[in-house]
Amino acid sequence: MTNYLKMAYRNLGRHRRRSILSGLALAVGTALLMFIAAFFEGEMRSSMETTLRLDSGHIQIRDADYDPDKLSVAWEYLIENPDQAAAQIEALDQVQTATPRLIASGIVSIRDESAGVQIMGIVPGSEANDPYRNGLVAGSFLAADDREGILIGYPLAESLALNVGDQINLLVNTSDGDVDEQQFTVRGIFTTGTTAYDKGIVFLPLAKAQSFSGAENRASMIFILLKDREMADEVAAAIQGGGYQVKTWSELNELLVLINDFSNAYIFILNLIVLGVTATVIVNTLLMSVFERTREIGILTAIGMKGRQIITLFLTEASLLAFGGIAFGSLLGWALSAYFGSVGVYFGDLGISGGMLLQDRIYPYLTLNATINLIVTAFIITVLASIYPARLASRMEPVEALHGAN
Amino acid sequence: MEVAKINNVTRVYKIGAVETRALNGVSLTINTGEFTSLVGPSGSGKTTLLQLIGCLDQPTSGSVVINGKETTNLTRNQRADLRKGTIGFVFQFFALIPTLTAYENVEMPLLLNGKTPAERKQRVMELLEGVDLTDRAHHRPDQLSGGQQQRVAVARALATNPTMILADEPTANLDTVNGEQVMEIMKRLNEKTGTTFVFATHDPRVIKYATRVVTLQDGLIVKDSKEH
Ligand SMILES: Nc1ncnc2c1ncn2[C@@H]1O[C@H](COP(=O)(O)OP(=O)(O)O)[C@@H](O)[C@H]1O
Numbered sequence: 171m172t173n174y175l176k177m178a179y180r181n182l183g184r185h186r187r188r189s190i191l192s193g194l195a196l197a198v199g200t201a202l203l204m205f206i207a208a209f210f211e212g213e214m215r216s217s218m219e220t221t222l223r224l225d226s227g228h229i230q231i232r233d234a235d236y237d238p239d240k241l242s243v244a245w246e247y248l249i250e251n252p253d254q255a256a257a258q259i260e261a262l263d264q265v266q267t268a269t270p271r272l273i274a275s276g277i278v279s280i281r282d283e284s285a286g287v288q289i290m291g292i293v294p295g296s297e298a299n300d301p302y303r304n305g306l307v308a309g310s311f312l313a314a315d316d317r318e319g320i321l322i323g324y325p326l327a328e329s330l331a332l333n334v335g336d337q338i339n340l341l342v343n344t345s346d347g348d349v350d351e352q353q354f355t356v357r358g359i360f361t362t363g364t365t366a367y368d369k370g371i372v373f374l375p376l377a378k379a380q381s382f383s384g385a386e387n388r389a390s391m392i393f394i395l396l397k398d399r400e401m402a403d404e405v406a407a408a409i410q411g412g413g414y415q416v417k418t419w420s421e422l423n424e425l426l427v428l429i430n431d432f433s434n435a436y437i438f439i440l441n442l443i444v445l446g447v448t449a450t451v452i453v454n455t456l457l458m459s460v461f462e463r464t465r466e467i468g469i470l471t472a473i474g475m476k477g478r479q480i481i482t483l484f485l486t487e488a489s490l491l492a493f494g495g496i497a498f499g500s501l502l503g504w505a506l507s508a509y510f511g512s513v514g515v516y517f518g519d520l521g522i523s524g525g526m527l528l529q530d531r532i533y534p535y536l537t538l539n540a541t542i543n544l545i546v547t548a549f550i551i552t553v554l555a556s557i558y559p560a561r562l563a564s565r566m567e568p569v570e571a572l573h574g575a576n
Numbered sequence: 577m578e579v580a581k582i583n584n585v586t587r588v589y590k591i592g593a594v595e596t597r598a599l600n601g602v603s604l605t606i607n608t609g610e611f612t613s614l615v616g617p618s619g620s621g622k623t624t625l626l627q628l629i630g631c632l633d634q635p636t637s638g639s640v641v642i643n644g645k646e647t648t649n650l651t652r653n654q655r656a657d658l659r660k661g662t663i664g665f666v667f668q669f670f671a672l673i674p675t676l677t678a679y680e681n682v683e684m685p686l687l688l689n690g691k692t693p694a695e696r697k698q699r700v701m702e703l704l705e706g707v708d709l710t711d712r713a714h715h716r717p718d719q720l721s722g723g724q725q726q727r728v729a730v731a732r733a734l735a736t737n738p739t740m741i742l743a744d745e746p747t748a749n750l751d752t753v754n755g756e757q758v759m760e761i762m763k764r765l766n767e768k769t770g771t772t773f774v775f776a777t778h779d780p781r782v783i784k785y786a787t788r789v790v791t792l793q794d795g796l797i798v799k800d801s802k803e804h
Pocket residue numbers: 573576589590591596597598616617618619620621622623624625
């Protein structure tokens with residue numbers, strides 16, 4: 171084996187530039203694929219994470235007739251005594267936190283400008299609201315007994331030119347199908363890093379939202395975060411019943427889950443395509459060297475080298491080239507992923523599409539699994555493709571190979 | 577002892593519609609220890625005959641028997657195996673592997689024969705000494721003169737102690753001094769080890785070394801010094 175390696179290494183060194191270039195093709199392909207895989211993973215993680223944290227939670231409990239698209243606060247769609255239910259659920263072992271939320275639709279207006287928003291009533295003290303609390307860029311968070319304060323997102327504040335302390339007018343669709351209107355003071359401005367989310371939502375303390383919209387002591391949902399989201403089905407089963415609908419994060423984000431499931435297959439196919447192309451570069455290099463070395467192959471055959479050994483010799487060359495290219499490419503891909511994984515790639519507001527929330531900045535995330543998959547696939551494809559030139563070499567007749575000399 | 581026995585062999589090359597009868601019914605027996613020279617003008621079939629004796633090629637008709645073994649129906653791998661232990665080659669061009677040193681070139685057949693590193697080392701040094709090249713062991717072919725390269729080729733051909741060495745115009749690309757030196761070495765090895773040599777040449781200066789001269793013309797043996 172060491173002899174094959176030695177010969178293969180020296181043969182590659184005969185046309186150093188050619189070997190380096192074809193190894194580089196493989197390296198660039200590998201690096202790119204690795205970065206794409208990391209980017210994809212980062213995007214999936216971010217959107218899953220963001221969507222669960224900001225939007226869906228791990229489990230939601232709603233009234234059996236509640237329709238999340240309508241945002242109606244008519245009593246028949248709401249949960250009665252949500253505090254009590256939330257407290258009971260929070261007592262469960264697997265539950266991190268459970269908090270009631272009321273969601274109504276409304277319009278924010280100031281001077282002659284206005285914007286449609288979701289009005290979310292939250293229990294300010296709940297840790298489920300940490301993303302907003304930690305995302306404060308100005309002012310302070312809401313207090314539970316605040317009757318005039320409102321929390322708005324940074325993009326909304328920008329577009330309406332609002333500062334902390336400014337007065338705004340808020341219109342709400344009430345429980346009895348009417349509209350009510352009231353003045354609020356901007357207490358704080360937050361950002362979650364997801365523009366699409368931040369520009370369309372305002373927060374009021376739950377009690378204020380309930381009285382303002384006429385929902386009284388009712389809530390649209392109980393928003394639940396678990397210690398581990400994999401336990402969602404188990405917990406959901408435990409709290410099923412009582413005229414509620416209990417939705418887990420995977421039911422709430424069907425599209426996202428689907429995309430996540432498909433992303434591996436997608437990456438795999440992408441790998442095959444790109445590596446197929448780089449493999450042809452390697453095959454081309456090997457073919458050239460088979461034809462250049464016709465006579466040498468003849469000599470080796472004449473002194474007793476068998477077809478299998480000639481195949482091994484060329485496959486060793488291919489493996490060495492593949493190893494070099496893939497190793498360098500992996501390093502490059504890893505460096506790219508690590509760099510952008512820490513600074514992020516800025517995309518801005520891509521909008522909410524199909525219930526999928528994305529951070530404005532995506533942080534590529536390289537998993538060990540993706541790395542191993544890529545390296546193994548790249549190696550196998552390259553070596554498999556090299557079987558063709560290797561077999562061609564092994565089939566040369568020694569006579570043909572030796573002719574032309576005399 | 578018959579090392580090689582060629583019975584009524586023909587070899588027809590076909591390139592497209594053109595047929596060349598390189599050998600036209602040749603019978604020849606090579607015995608142990610002979611130092612045979614195949615002579616004849618260019619195109620008379622010397623190389624073709626050597627390739628058949630060496631099992632590098634197969635005849636269109638007739639049979640080739642090496643060490644008593646019929647080779648006509650052997651597969652490519654079986655022929656490679658047969659060559660490995662019994663036949664060594666020296667070609668007209670200096671057929672060394674350019675990426676390997678003189679030492680490694682000589683070692684190659686030993687590797688293919690599964691010899692241990694210790695055995696290989698001893699044998700290679702012994703062989704290089706036999707061709708007066710101990711001091712060039714770690715030079716690559718491009719760092720050696722033509723004569724030196726051809727001597728390495730001779731050492732390599734001898735590595736596995738073959739019963740027979742086939743040399744195709746081994747001196748054609750060498751000047752007189754180097755040519756004679758290579759021939760001297762082959763002759764010396766022939767006398768010392770009893771290895772059978774068959775070499776093709778049309779160089780009269782070389783023929784004088786032969787113990788037997790076989791003359792080819794148009795694919796036929798027209799004269800054999802052994803059978804006056
Ligand atoms: N591979 C080949 N294909 C076609 N014709 C060949 C081939 N090898 C040799 N010949 C022809 O066969 C004849 C004998 O060639 P060769 O054995 O090389 O003669 P020599 O070695 O005596 O010069 C020549 O006419 C040559 O052109």
